[in-house]
């Protein structure tokens with residue numbers, strides 16, 4: 001594989017949630033394959049800034065897959081083609097020389113676009129706020145959700161079920177009455193935020209950078225039914 005490759009980037013540009021958006025094409029030459037995807041976007045932004053143009057807005061923070069701030073859909077895949085990886089952990093070596101990448105924001109009613117690739121995920125904050133002491137709860141090893149929203153972006157119905165189910169798994173250490181009310185409140189908030197129903201497509205699991213299993217959705221559904229029957 002060459003040390004440097006050329007890529008064509010078709011990047012979604014949108015001024016704000018009320019403006020129409022469109023793709024803008026960038027031909028980027030000589031990208032070091034050891035660079036991260038976000039470093040490549042920085043390269044594009046340096047060029048845009050030098051030209052006096054508006055840089056591309058995109059979420060980023062930790063660069064090691066722990067904060068959940070990054071995210072974009074690349075050729076239809078949230079966080080790109082590498083399973084179990086967030087966008088900030090994705091490297092240029094995962095693409096072929098001469099490839100065209102279509103880069104879009106998460107698209108979901110519950111995640112309005114702020115600008116370009118950046119979306120408003122405060123709906124997730126409002127769901128999590130139904131568990132005020134969430135930070136103090138032990139997090140199961142298989143449900144270490146980073147609140148990135150890729151599961152919603154991947155779902156044909158923009159369902160947030162994998163996210164909420166992962167959070168419900170965090171409630172297992174709580175006394176039964178408290179667990180029940182927190183779960184019901186999170187589900188009610190999820191519905192208020194306009195996320196769709198789960199359609200069992202499993203796209204959420206495939207897109208999740210923490211590889212959280214849809215088994216958590218099955219557990220939540222079972223618990224929800226039990227609670228409603230009791």
Ligand code: SF4
Nearest residue numbers: 145146148149151208
């Ligand atoms: S369940 Fe996975 S994909 Fe969904 S928000 Fe959590 S970490 Fe991201």
Ligand code: FES
Nearest residue numbers: 061067068070088
């Ligand atoms: S920037 Fe923190 S998870 Fe990607």
